[in-house]
């Protein structure tokens with residue numbers, strides 16, 4: 001937020017991001033995210049009240065899901081948390097060519113779930129379960145779409161605006177790619193970069 005406001009104070013800036021823009025953005029989020037969900041829930045509950053057999057079916061499905069089950073030959077007891085090794089799935093050479101190499105083309109999928117290039121190794125509709133960074137199913141990550149929009153926009157903006165060099169002699173010229181401990185795959189060493197501006201959208205008229 002400070003960065004955005006600082007930009008506004010720069011006399012050279014031609015694109016002004018004001019408090020009104022920021023307030024409008026948050027109002028958008030609240031209106032888009034709250035009224036819509038509340039109204040959808042009201043309609044769904046109204047239909048369930050009017051259709052008791054559907055209500056009871058939904059209830060019995062929830063109760064069945066909380067019982068002992070068998071997955072892939074393994075008995076899963078009631079109330080047991082099951083953790084899937086997503087890292088191993090997404091580095092499995094049976095699913096991926098050169099799983100440890102950086103080939104971003106392998107993720108190019110069109111919005112309709114079609115592969116974009118021959119090199120693409122993701123099926124797109126999430127049915128083959130070889131690409132599962134957000135988990136899957138009922139308890140899959142609800143932030144998937146937001147995360148994709150946020151991360152793709154931020155990374156694209158960084159590439160558009162900066163040459164990024166590794167800072168600090170101890171790293172040499174390559175970034176140390178060792179993963180650190182923990183559930184969410186942090187980097188073992190903090191990423192410290194020296195950004196060199198090659199495009200400043202705030203000095204360009206749009």
Ligand code: HEM
Nearest residue numbers: 132133134135136137138139140141142143144146147151
């Ligand atoms: C790169 C970004 C992200 C990754 C890789 C990620 C990954 C995951 C994974 C693997 C799970 C467990 C899914 C499962 O058990 O099958 C999860 C759950 C969850 N994530 Fe994310 N996530 C990301 C971003 C977000 C964001 C932006 C939000 C919210 C705005 C979010 C909210 C949640 C919540 C609430 C759960 C728990 C869902 C449940 O237990 O029912 N995540 N996430």
